[in-house]
Amino acid sequence: MRPDDFAYFTKFIYDQSGIVLGTDKMYLIESRLAPVARKFNLSSIDALVGQLRGAKDPNLHRDVVDAMTTNESFFFRDGKPFDQFKAVVLPQLLANRAAKKSFRIWCAAASTGQEPYTIAMILKESAHLLAGWRHEIVGTDLSTEALDRAKNGVYTQFEVQRGLPIQLLVKYFKQQGDKWQIAPEIRAMVQYKNYNLLHDFGALGGFDVVFCRNVLIYFDQKTKGSILDRIAKLMPADGLLYLGGAETVLGVTEKFQPMPNQRGIYQLTAAKPA
């Protein structure tokens, strides 16, 4: 990519998504854009960027942003956070919300749906504890293409084999040729919405638990801080935030602090009136 094309492209992605792309991401950019170029009958990445600069084709814009922002996801990604959800987070919700018997969970980078469906399966497996409770899982993502895949809930044989215990595959998925579709009762537990974390997301309402894993790493410090401060505003005093293994609140926001002995989970710093 020519230097001025690269500068244009990285600014375009930053403006659209807040994602910062350095020259070290050249390989990523080229591997992600090649299929988009083919789809739009453009002979090369250079031709694609030329087209991006020239014509304001909203379909091309959307596909390029989707390609650069959609990330591979796994069921039960990293394992431990979901063990903690069962052992720590869910018991806390059951105790603290016993009076109103309801809670809401937000997956802020839902991608193709593996994370919200993982939470939905855990809640389903815990149904005996949740009789009479209402719970909502909201999954948002910038990429409409990822969200379409999430809504369909159809996964390849490779995707269902990374992280998902076989017992849950058998219980909650239906075979469709060489693909696997997650059961309607699990799909019905998750609502998907197209949201950009750069923009106001207050309309989503309040959340008791927010999963914001492996997405902040793409943003600069200031954007990270703004996103976390706005997430804090959506939470009750005992709200919990999940970040990815390589992410932290230190030096990013004062609103959250690590939950003692629970790596990856953060709680609000100052108790605020509920």
Place this chain on the structure above:
Amino acid sequence: MKTFLVVDDSRVIRNVARRILEALNFKVDEAADGQQALDACLRGLPDAILLDWNMPVMDGIQFLRALRALPGGDAPIVLFCTTETELTKIQTAIEAGANEYIMKPFDSEIVESKLSQVGLL
């Protein structure tokens, strides 16, 4: 060092599996069919078994049922690793006592993910 018995009638698959498992610090033994695997288990139970389904002499399901009937035969963690991807086959394997199930083709990432799910990593 934990021991892994790789049971598959394909030498190529056994080699691929051996390479992946040895890189994860397992001591690997091989068997080319269910009977050979059962003989190996009678000499000494491994910690874990990677098990193909379709093999000559004795298939994977027959082997698994025979293993689970042995004294102490509940202990080894058994992961099926097979081209059989029908839901009913997977259910049959779980009912016979399989702990996990890998659908071929597989790669090291899938093996690692499954091993950590069953607590071997």
